[in-house]
Amino acid sequence: MPNVREVTIGLLRELGMTTVFGNPGSTELPMFRDFPADFRYVMGLQESVVLGMADGYAQGTKRAAIVNLHSSAGVGHALGNVFSAFKNQTPLVVTAGQQARSILPYEPFLFAERAAEFPRPFVKWSCEPARAEDVPAALHRAWLVAMEPPCGPTFVSIPIDDWDRDCEPFRMRTVHAIRAPDADAIAACGVALSKSKNPLIVVGAGVARDNAWDHVIALAERHNALVKVAPMSARCSFPEDHPLFAGFLTAGREAIVAALAPHDFVLALGGPMSLYHVEGHGPHVPAGCDVWLIGDNHVHAAWAPAGTAIVAQCDMAIELLLQGPPPTARPQHAPRQPLPPLDGAAMTDAYVLQQIAALRSPESIIVEEAPSSRGPMHDRLPIVRKDTFYTTASGGLGHGLPAAVGMAMARPNDKVIAVLGDGSAMYAIQGLHAAVQHKLPVSFVIIKNNRYEALHHFGQHFGMQELVGTKFPELDFCLLAQGHGLTARRATDAASLDEALRWSFAATGPTLVEAVVL
Incomplete structure (x- = not known):
């Protein structure tokens, strides 16, 4: 036996x-x-x-x-x-x-x-x-x-x-789960969408998990609907260079309501839309705005503070919506205007992210954990291909660096770029060793501002002008990388940054770039 x-x-x-x-x-x-x-x-x-x-x-x-x-x-x-x-x-x-x-x-x-x-x-x-x-x-x-x-x-x-005990042979079972949406509920949603005057689609990480990237593009184009990204979304669900892309929702009640205010219909796909990071007050959605939520997580459906929820796979649900009644005539939207490029006179996180966007292949995979740079990333590092952006949905630190290593193992033919804050990187710096052991072509880009910038930002929110124990200029990520077996370069200005990024993105093994920013 x-x-x-x-x-x-x-x-x-x-x-x-x-x-x-x-x-x-x-x-x-x-x-x-x-x-x-x-x-x-x-x-x-x-x-x-x-x-x-x-x-x-x-x-x-x-x-x-x-x-x-x-x-x-x-x-x-x-x-x-x-x-x-x-x-x-x-x-x-x-x-x-x-x-x-x-x-x-x-x-x-x-x-x-x-x-x-x-x-x-x-x-x-x-x-x-x-x-x-x-x-x-x-x-x-x-x-x-x-x-x-x-x-x-x-x-x-x-x-x-x-492990050494006797055991009868085990036979696997097959479980077929029903994941199709309720047809009547989708039909009602489709009618409301077709009749709306100014619809908005909000996409969350579930769109990516359900492989519904192309479905959302087709739905948005059919209905001439603007598309925003849900607060703190951990995946890419819509091309950020598309004419209908309208930006990112902020994780605050008042900010979300203000962003939804111009719209009479909102369809939130694949994740929570009303996700808050700070306390807020007032309504959760604007008056007169018809909100529908579709995603595979019944927990999200249960705690959503407003709207009609349908628990379903996004790809299947959108396929049915695409078969719904035709939309009413709607005016065309003016596309978002790109920000003027930064000249590099100041070595900021925004400039680093701009240069990553300029020098990387659009097909490369970004694994990000730089919370205080998320806003500049949205502005300067557009994600334009499906399944090329990953971050943590929890907000906890220490996920991004090792996740980039695992991603490189899963997709060995793709370049993986880990964009990390210095504080975040220190939570899991040992992950560099696995990248070396397995010879993975990961580019670790550390945005080094010598402090926990996110805490300084929230300190201002709470009226605190000085925080204790949140600065660490002594850290040397080039030496830390070398101690784990990586080659590394430090960038302190525009010229050295471009040189270091080109070197790292072309490498066939793991490398680290320490980008020192203001």
């Missing part, structure tokens, strides 16, 4: 999860006895980095990735990026080791107490199997739940002595 490890390896192979991301400890090692040659183990030097790499890989492959962590300590280190994966709706199967069942009554060293509860509420499902022979079934259920929309991470705790 085979053992649990052999049956599990066969299951993972059938599921296509032959790349394992992890940072193992003693309680995980038996999983890797006789590790098969067709599998790949990707080591991360810290567990949050492991989660971030797996997140980027899963988003790039559009399939659940498997993560292997060490008992409670490893899960605890990784929880910040488990939270990010949950908000990103990234399918992950997270496993963690547990001490041997025979000594669990004695609270042994490095055991996990109430292991299945620890990562909640930021996993969709979690368990510690009741018997060793239930491990393959638990992992298969975890995969099914992770891949079921809305996708997200799941968790399985596995005792150390389970």
Whole structure:
């Protein structure tokens, strides 16, 4: 009879999860006895980095990735990026080791107490199997739940002595989920859209997850509807050089209402529209504005403060909307005027982002975690191709650098550019090592302003003129890169910036550019 490890390896192979991301400890090692040659183990030097790499890989492959962590300590280190994966709706199967069942009554060293509860509420499902022979079934259920929309991470705790126990062969099951929208609800939405005088489409990350980029373009062009991006959207869902592109919504109640005010109909696709970062007051939508929301996440539908919600895949819903009644005649919109180019006399984050846009290939992939530079990025670094922009939906730091590594593994033929703030980069700097180990052509561009700029911005919001402990001019990212095995260059002015970016974007291995800004 085979053992649990052999049956599990066969299951993972059938599921296509032959790349394992992890940072193992003693309680995980038996999983890797006789590790098969067709599998790949990707080591991360810290567990949050492991989660971030797996997140980027899963988003790039559009399939659940498997993560292997060490008992409670490893899960605890990784929880910040488990939270990010949950908000990103990234399918992950997270496993963690547990001490041997025979000594669990004695609270042994490095055991996990109430292991299945620890990562909640930021996993969709979690368990510690009741018997060793239930491990393959638990992992298969975890995969099914992770891949079921809305996708997200799941968790399985596995005792150390389970792997060598006898186990009956396991047969995978197939689950067919109904994801089609309610036809009557879509028909009602289509009628309201066709009759509106000045419709607006708001796109969120779900448009990208549902591969509905082209669908949204067709819908916007059919109805001559302007398109804005939802607040804090973590993916690209509409070409930012399109004549109907109208910019980005701000994550504040009053700002959203003001942006929606000219429109009598709003269709929010693929994510929350009323997402707030600061306290606000007043209505959530303008008076007389008919709001409809379509996306695969029933939780978003439930907490939305206004509008009629339809839980459905965006691509399927838009296909039905495109078959709806023709629109009324509407005046043409004047396209947004580009900002005048910056001359580089001042080395600002806006100038760095402008030059990244000018020197990169439009097909290259931007993985971003530079929160205080998000506004200049919207202005100066347009995203014009589908599936070429990724950031964290959680707002937590430490996701972007390792996610870029995982993305490069998932899409080895594409150039990946990680645009990172200096503070963000330090949360996961160990991820550079994995990029070197696997010879990944990632360009890490660190926007170095020597401080937590986002905190200084919010300090002003709260009337605080001075913040403690938020400046760190001593950091040297070129030396940090070299310590991890990367080559790096520092840019302090326009000339050195262009030279460094051209060098990095042309490289076939990992490189780092430290762009020092005002």
